Amino acid sequence: MPNINVVIPMYNEEAVFAQLVDRLDKLLSNSSFSIEVILVDDGSTDQTPVLMRQLSLKDSRYKSIILSRNFGHQNALSAGLNEVEAEQAVFIIDADLQDPPELLDEFMSYREKGYDVVYAVRENRKENLFKRAAYRAFYRIMDKMSYIKIPIDSGDFSLISRRVVDTLNDMPEESRFLRGMRSWIGFRQIGLPYNRAERQAGESKYSLTKLFKLAFDGIFNFSEIPIKIITTSGLLVILSALAYLTYVVIKKVIFGNVPEGFTGLLFVTILFGGIQLVSLGLIGEYVLRIFFQVKNRPLYIIKERIRSEPIEHVDETLS
Numbered sequence: 001m002p003n004i005n006v007v008i009p010m011y012n013e014e015a016v017f018a019q020l021v022d023r024l025d026k027l028l029s030n031s032s033f034s035i036e037v038i039l040v041d042d043g044s045t046d047q048t049p050v051l052m053r054q055l056s057l058k059d060s061r062y063k064s065i066i067l068s069r070n071f072g073h074q075n076a077l078s079a080g081l082n083e084v085e086a087e088q089a090v091f092i093i094d095a096d097l098q099d100p101p102e103l104l105d106e107f108m109s110y111r112e113k114g115y116d117v118v119y120a121v122r123e124n125r126k127e128n129l130f131k132r133a134a135y136r137a138f139y140r141i142m143d144k145m146s147y148i149k150i151p152i153d154s155g156d157f158s159l160i161s162r163r164v165v166d167t168l169n170d171m172p173e174e175s176r177f178l179r180g181m182r183s184w185i186g187f188r189q190i191g192l193p194y195n196r197a198e199r200q201a202g203e204s205k206y207s208l209t210k211l212f213k214l215a216f217d218g219i220f221n222f223s224e225i226p227i228k229i230i231t232t233s234g235l236l237v238i239l240s241a242l243a244y245l246t247y248v249v250i251k252k253v254i255f256g257n258v259p260e261g262f263t264g265l266l267f268v269t270i271l272f273g274g275i276q277l278v279s280l281g282l283i284g285e286y287v288l289r290i291f292f293q294v295k296n297r298p299l300y301i302i303k304e305r306i307r308s309e310p311i312e313h314v315d316e317t318l319s
Contacts, residue, residue, distance in 0.1 A: 002036040004108075006091045006101065007080035009073055010039055013095040014046040020095055021055060027101050028061055033088075033108070037062045040080040043070030053306050060308040068301040074176040075299045077156060082169055083305075084162075091159050098196050099157040107159035107192060116161040116187035119154045119179070122196045150183045151191055158182065174293045226282045233275050 006024070013020070028035050039062060041049045052064040065079055077092065084090050089111050093099040099120065110118045156178055160168075167185050168178070183189070 001034075002086050003033040003088045004035045004091055004104070005084040005086040005089075006035060006037045006093065006104075007077065007084065008037065008039050008093055008095050009042055009076035009080065010044060010048050010052065010095050011042040011070065011073070011076070012044045012046045013048050014044075014051065016096055017048065017051045020097060023097065023101055027104060031104065033104075035061065035104075036085070038065065038080045038083050039063070040065045040067065040076045040083075042067055042073065042076035056306040057308055062307070064304075064306040065302060066304040066306065068303040071300040074178055077178060078168075078176060079300045079302065081165055084165055087162060089159050089161055090165050092156050094157065099155075100194070103192070103194060104159070110190055110192065111159055111161065114188055115190050116164050117182055117185075117189040118159045119151060119182070119189065119191055120157040121151065121191040121193045122153045122155065123193045146180070148180070148184050150180050151189075154179060154191060161187070163187075172293075174297075174299070175289050176299070226285065230279045230282055233279065237275060 008020075024037055028037070039052050039056070041052055041064065049064075049066055052062075052066070056062045056064040063083070065083055067076060067079060071079075081090065089108065091101075091104055091107065093101055103120070107118045158179075160182065164182070164185055164187060168181060171181055173181065
């Protein structure tokens with residue numbers, strides 16, 4: 001049984017696969033810890049599953065999990081966490097090598113000091129200006145809105161203790177935001193600053209749509225602010241209506257007439273209609289999450305497990 005598992009979600013990583021394995025091999029050979037790497041293929045359409053199979057069949061230090069289709073990065077990562085056997089800790093990195101695996105020993109030095117979560121804090125990013133600005137804005141908005149403290153500029157790149165892994169595996173969220181769940185758990189946590197490198201090969205798999213979905217999952221899963229916005233907007237609308245009613249009554253009593261103006265009436269109608277639609281949209285986000293949660297479908301389906309032992313072919317659901 002290994003001391004440490006390294007969990008790596010994979011999606012169309014054919015271009016970077018050789019570099020990833022080369023750096024992992026050096027880490028495994030030089031480390032004083034017993035390490036097993038768990039690669040999770042999230043429905044790749046290139047040669048990634050084939051490369052994973054070949055690697056796992058010839059090297060017992062690598063275990064490959066093939067999902068039946070693309071379930072998304074957070075669910076693929078959850079699949080890997082459900083497969084860990086490590087006694088001490090799990091090291092989570094992305095396949096693109098923007099998260100340097102060579103930092104494992106530095107992460108473990110904090111684990112040996114009693115920290116259950118050691119999360120990486122990105123000091124510099126190599127993405128384009130738009131992405132850097134979007135990430136920066138998201139983390140700061142999330143910091144203001146969340147009812148728990150989610151460290152700014154921290155991602156999934158982290159080292160977590162076995163008891164944190166077990167706790168995460170017991171949490172049934174369907175719309176998973178693992179860095180928020182990790183913060184919610186508590187225990188002793190510390191940030192480790194690092195410079196985030198450029199992607200070594202291939203293209204980023206996080207499209208703008210996926211980034212927005214991840215942001216929405218974070219905000220709606222760990223913030224009460226959207227619902228409070230609706231309440232506040234409703235109170236403001238009521239106060240505005242009462243103020244306008246008072247104005248009309250005073251004008252009628254003192255001057256004997258009421259204010260006229262189709263434009264003002266149209267503006268108020270459109271304003272209140274917009275507020276209602278936004279309110280319904282915010283409520284819908286919560287209802288949609290409840291809808292998916294109560295169906296109790298599995299987070300992912302494992303098609304195949306591959307390691308140097310005999311191959312186990314399964315069609316299995318895990319939640």
